[in-house]
Amino acid sequence: xxxxxxxxxxxxxxxxxxxxxxxxxxxxxxxxxxxxxxxxxxxxxxxxxxxxxxxxxxxxxxxxxxxxxxxxxxxxxxxxxxxxxxxxxxxxxxxxxxxxxxxxxxxxxxxxxxxxxxxxxxxxxxxxxxxxxxxxxxxxxxxxxxxxxxxxxxxxxxxxxxxxxxxxxxxxxxxxxxxxxxxxxxxxxxxxxxxxxxxxxxxxxxxxxxxxxxxxxxxxxxxxxxxxxxxxxxxxxxxxxxxxxxxxxxxxxxxxxxxxxxxxxxxxxxxxxxxxxxxxxxxxxxxxxxxxxxxxxxxxxxxxxxxxxxxxxxxxxxxxxxxxxxxxxxxxxxxxxxxxxxxxxxxxxxxxxxxxxxxxxxxxxx
Ligand SMILES: Cc1cc2nc3c(=O)[nH]c(=O)nc-3n(C[C@H](O)[C@H](O)[C@H](O)COP(=O)(O)O)c2cc1C
Numbered sequence: 001x002x003x004x005x006x007x008x009x010x011x012x013x014x015x016x017x018x019x020x021x022x023x024x025x026x027x028x029x030x031x032x033x034x035x036x037x038x039x040x041x042x043x044x045x046x047x048x049x050x051x052x053x054x055x056x057x058x059x060x061x062x063x064x065x066x067x068x069x070x071x072x073x074x075x076x077x078x079x080x081x082x083x084x085x086x087x088x089x090x091x092x093x094x095x096x097x098x099x100x101x102x103x104x105x106x107x108x109x110x111x112x113x114x115x116x117x118x119x120x121x122x123x124x125x126x127x128x129x130x131x132x133x134x135x136x137x138x139x140x141x142x143x144x145x146x147x148x149x150x151x152x153x154x155x156x157x158x159x160x161x162x163x164x165x166x167x168x169x170x171x172x173x174x175x176x177x178x179x180x181x182x183x184x185x186x187x188x189x190x191x192x193x194x195x196x197x198x199x200x201x202x203x204x205x206x207x208x209x210x211x212x213x214x215x216x217x218x219x220x221x222x223x224x225x226x227x228x229x230x231x232x233x234x235x236x237x238x239x240x241x242x243x244x245x246x247x248x249x250x251x252x253x254x255x256x257x258x259x260x261x262x263x264x265x266x267x268x269x270x271x272x273x274x275x276x277x278x279x280x281x282x283x284x285x286x287x288x289x290x291x292x293x294x295x296x297x298x299x300x301x302x303x304x305x306x307x308x309x310x311x312x313x314x315x316x317x318x319x320x321x322x323x324x325x326x327x328x329x330x331x332x333x334x335x336x337x338x339x340x341x342x343x344x345x346x347x348x349x350x351x352x353x354x355x356x357x358x359x360x361x362x363x364x365x366x
Contacts, residue, residue: 001349004212005038005172005235008151009065009128012036013345014229016174016214017337018239019069019131020182020324021045023254026054028247030061031337036345038129038235039064039337044071045109048117055125065128067153070112073134073275076297083296089288090304093320097311105300113138123148129172131155134275134298135187136168143169155185155216157201158194159208166209174237175205179218181240181326183277184268189298193268193276202231220331222347229352238344240326244334254323255334263329272305272322274298279324284308 003014017024017032019042029039041058043051051068058066083105094101112118112132119141122130130145131153137145142152146169154170156162162173164187176185177198186193196204198217205213215233219225225236242248244255257263262280270276271288275298279285284305288295295301308320325332333340 001345003229003234005214008212009038011038011065013341014235015225015341015344016040016235016237017242018216018237019067020239023243023248023250025247025249026057026061028242028245028337029058029066031247032341033062033064033066035338035341037341038067040067040069040131042069044069044133048115048121051118052121055127067129067131068122068127069131069133070118071109071134072113072132072137073111073298075111075114076107076300079296082294083300085294086296086301087304089291093284093308097308099311102304102307105296105303107300108303109299126150129153131174133183133185136165156205157184157186158196159204161187162205162209166211170211172212172214173205173209174214174216175201175233177201177217179327180216181278181329182324183273183275186276189270189275199231202228202233206232218326218328220328222344223351225344225348226351240329241332242337242340243325244332245337245340247337253318255332257318257323258325258329258332263325266325266327266329270295273302274300277324278326279322282321283319
């Protein structure tokens with residue numbers, strides 16, 4: 001199971017436990033790293049103070065390589081007409097929950113590129129890996145992180161994004177297929193989303209760049225990891241399969257919904273946050289399916305989506321919950337992260353060791 005990724009990081013397994021804002025925890029990432037994979041936390045939804053605490057907790061639980069993930073979206077354009085039209089479309093939902101529709105949409109997350117305090121924190125903390133989602137890091141911060149000894153990973157959803165990431169000095173490309181749960185790492189959603197599936201994306205990106213490639217999207221068992229490696233990836237990043245781990249910060253209902261009938265038909269929507277993200281279809285997504293391209297820029301709509309979810313939660317119905325998950329959601333598991341990683345690695349190894357016997361006899365003869 002040695003690949004360019006395991007060599008670069010000095011880890012045992014070509015497996016990355018995906019960073020998942022609101023779901024991955026320092027305990028989950030430490031367990032993953034201690035089990036020989038690369039564990040990740042996301043600090044994209046935190047301010048620098050909270051991120052500092054999370055990184056300290058992670059470092060105290062493992063001395064193996066870890067990944068700290070940040071969001072590199074552009075600062076949202078404020079468009080009064082668009083924002084008020086969006087709030088107007090949400091009125092019936094707030095009214096149904098007996099609430100006033102909020103007067104505006106606050107910007108709830110600051111991009112890493114606009115957050116010098118977060119940049120300083122990561123340069124000082126020097127995690128083995130810093131990963132970027134939604135675009136490239138600002139060149140000065142990228143150079144300083146590299147100087148501090150960090151390896152830089154960047155999500156790409158097209159070969160063109162991967163080429164741009166290579167030119168910007170990234171060390172590893174996370175090739176995210178359309179199957180993936182959570183937000184798509186698309187650099188500029190207004191320029192369109194190519195929606196490339198992972199089977200096509202891995203060889204496309206491998207041909208376009210010379211960097212190690214980590215495959216992400218719909219991988220939920222050892223066969224998926226073996227397939228990604230066979231297609232030319234150097235590692236597999238998995239998110240949805242970790243949602244139900246006891247170390248997860250997600251409510252139990254999130255995992256149960258992924259395992260249930262709704263988990264079999266996830267959709268990509270811009271209606272929740274303003275950027276395309278895959279998850280279980282909730283009332284907001286279903287109602288705004290046709291209007292989603294009119295959503296204000298990320299992360300503005302997220303404030304309203306979170307307010308609706310908080311208001312609906314006491315009813316116990318998951319109508320407005322944002323339950324992100326990928327296309328393989330029904331295969332998600334619930335074992336502790338270390339056990340899950342050991343199982344995934346054993347399944348993958350068994351397949352790779354016995355690869356010829358999985359081929360149909362006539363294929364083998366040919
Ligand atoms: C609940 C959830 C939250 C996520 N949050 C993040 C995040 O904060 N940062 C990030 O880079 N990717 C995030 N992702 C995407 C993952 O990095 C990865 O691309 C995806 O989980 C792979 O597809 P899979 O879920 O089918 O395994 C998230 C995914 C999920 C399921």
